[in-house]
Amino acid sequence: MNRFAIRHHNYSDFVHGIAGAFGVEITNNEFELPESLGNGFLKGVDLGNGLSVLMAEASLRHGLVLETEAVEEEFYLLNFQETNTEINYVSDLQPEGSIPLLTGVYLRSSLNSAQYYLPAGHLRSVSVIMPLTWMQHFAEQNESGIMLEHLRSIPFQKHHLQLMDTEYRIIISKLFDPELKTPLRELFIGNRVMLLIEKFFTKHYLGLNSVEKEKQLTAEERERLAEVENKLVNGLFEETPTIDDLAKMAAMSATKLKRSFKSIFGLPVYEYYQKHRMHVAKDILLTGSYTVKQVGQRVGYQNISHFAAAFKKIHGVLPSQMLVNK
Template sequence: MLSLKIKNWLNQFKKYYFTYKKGFYHLPYNGCSPQSLIESFDSFPFVQHSKEKHCISSNNPLCEGGFYYQQIEDGCWIVYAKMRYKANVAYDLIFKGKEEDKEITDEDYYMLSLNNINNSVNLSKDICEKAVVFPNYSWTFFKPKVRNCDLNFKGASNKYITIYFNETWLQKNLMPNKIFTESGLTSFIKNQDTKYIIWSLQGNETIINNFDTFDKAMNIGGDAREIDILNLKYCTIHLIFDFLRSCKEQNIIGQYNALEYNDRFSINRVENYLKNHLFDKFPGIDILAKKFAISETKLKVEFKQVYGKPIYQYFRDAKMELAKELITENQLIIKEISFKLGYENASKFSIAFKKHHGILPSELRKS
């Protein structure tokens, strides 16, 4: 009832701020530069902007949280966003100007982001007392003037560390560096047909410690005037080189596939659907492709690109992560858990569980 009231209320402002499509509130913003990003979000309703703390925050019917920003030096900014979502929200990145204008100036910015997406699955209280969270980590690297849609599902708590830098800063600080050339990014930037990179992380890399690092470096929740800019500059450069090393060691440029705007939207919705149907059997590639209006080939290839695993393996591994939560919660016996997750008997479930986690369900429960 409440969600219906919110939807009706927001529809009053639809032509000014929002659209509602495919189950998401779409919020357009101009994010081609950190300055335009700040101006765009500052114009939204329910937003507070503390210029002294370099922070934009909000608590509204759609989401709660905000982002901190700092200019590291001329042509380079850092933006750290933390948001909890009360509804499905899609941020649509737009840019002012003509689509056919390909020339990149210092008014346009590249965006390198380390992302932590924490989607949750709410189960009935008799199965699990708490929401089960499935974290996903990834890199994204966008060229200037590239359209992007960032999907955020209801119940998610997401974090993004984004570095903005313009063409002059790129040419002066990164292009001359040997590891930049070895990473393959020189050819990526020069290729006009390539627009952005999405690269999934496993979640056990030391790179993800950067979230704790930037919490401290940007004094999140504190006073931005007390930030050690030199230390923040060091952390920012270190994060860039983490990405460059990943590109070199994993041949990211040689392996990634660019996704079309609508395809990425569909892929994210497929992943969320699977997470919310872990007690069901795997529906099949053909059924998922039809349900979310994407070809079977694209679904298989692009799902692996975004989430780092073939779609069935991802579904199977998510079942095992859910099983671990249920065992730890200690509300159901192991036989019940195996039955709910679709296993013929507890023995087959235990074998699959140990293969994934390296420990038997019974051993985990005892510990």
């Protein structure tokens, strides 16, 4: 099993260090993974003001252990992680003392050391280094000083701070769009990363008023709900699972599943599913490479009229108008 120690304060240095260790070429702070690890890429981006971003999309052949050391300089690492790995699979392979990085949003302070486990399989990850001075300025600008103090008081935790939802996924999918090869790519990346950060802080601030809801669910139940959400958004082209199927996956009653899912993700199960697949449909339409009928079929509709009505309900326009306006 491969192990990597992370000792850098910005991700451009980290990317250069990893590329050098494997003897691979690096261009514009980006390199392709060697075949021994799998396939995919890592890219470092410096946004200024001490903000640094690491983007990774890869299919790993084997699990990786990432070790981070505590340092005296206080900064924060915010990680948005998407994987296709299930919890039961990870628990059998996870090295002792490590924390599995599954689908979710994680925050860690540089004042704490940690050992993370990245399981084999496909992953997308956006990690941001945020200096304390930048976070304090951000909190002042957004009148959220109380929220920042709460974040700084959170002890190092085993489980992710927030569950991934469809709004996070939509922003992240645009960051990894293979068509994004323009000279303005890094400006676009900076804009989307700031949207992710803003969404994280907003969700956390709003969540401070709903702590009791969070306490009603165990960490394991939250993990199971994350699996349910992952199944819904990544199984768009398969047969839609029933509530009973999802409840079995979450190891809870159908009633509790529906109540807990809405509490965590803000929408009932199928309304959430519908919103996500209409956003997927919009992104596909905007490529200009598919007809309305083809897009409808890709998100599970055989009847084009039903697809058009569902699309208009979410976006306010018919799918054909998206093609006209492109």
